[in-house]
Amino acid sequence: MYSKILVLRFSKEIVDKPIITHLVKDYDLTFNILKAQIFPRKEGMLVLELKGNRKDYEKGIRYLKAVGVEIEPVAQGIRRDEEKCYQCGACTAVCPTGALHIKRPEMEVLFESERCSACELCVKTCPARAMIVTFDKTLVL
Structure with missing residues (x-):
């Protein structure tokens, strides 16, 4: 499939x-x-x-x-602002697909955009506001 x-x-x-x-x-x-x-x-x-x-x-x-x-x-519609992200890992706790996860033992937060389902839970959770959604901002009504 x-x-x-x-x-x-x-x-x-x-x-x-x-x-x-x-x-x-x-x-x-x-x-x-x-x-x-x-x-x-x-x-x-x-x-x-x-x-x-x-x-x-x-x-x-x-x-x-x-x-x-x-x-x-x-x-293409979800991205992470690397300059704002301070690797706290809060986003990894809410990511249902594992697109955001912690690389061990380095404790680095990784974002695999191809696994992202665009649920936007990370956007609401991120204290640094490092996760950015762009695909719905271009909709002209």
């Missing part, structure tokens, strides 16, 4: 179309919605985990691009 967490952006021209339904019916993919900001007749943004066999996944991605959905990996 192939799985990736993606940020999908929908323009106002396609936001009202049943695009995700086609991924399930026509490409045999499953999904888990992690975050959504969708407004009728305006732009929308959806963070989801998309799963299926690799061939169907690739066909589904081609379909999304063909209908005008912008796709980016969630890793």
Whole structure:
């Protein structure tokens, strides 16, 4: 089973179309919605985990691009400001995917963005405000 967490952006021209339904019916993919900001007749943004066999996944991605959905990996929307981070490790306690974890014995906090589910728990927990979410700030309403 192939799985990736993606940020999908929908323009106002396609936001009202049943695009995700086609991924399930026509490409045999499953999904888990992690975050959504969708407004009728305006732009929308959806963070989801998309799963299926690799061939169907690739066909589904081609379909999304063909209908005008912008796709980016969630890793592009979450980042850590290394200058602000003072390696306290508070974020590691709330990270459900292990994207933030402590490297031992060095006690260094590592961030593996490809494992991130964009839950934003780290953003709320970080006392230094070192975790930054950028994908939802660009949504124009």
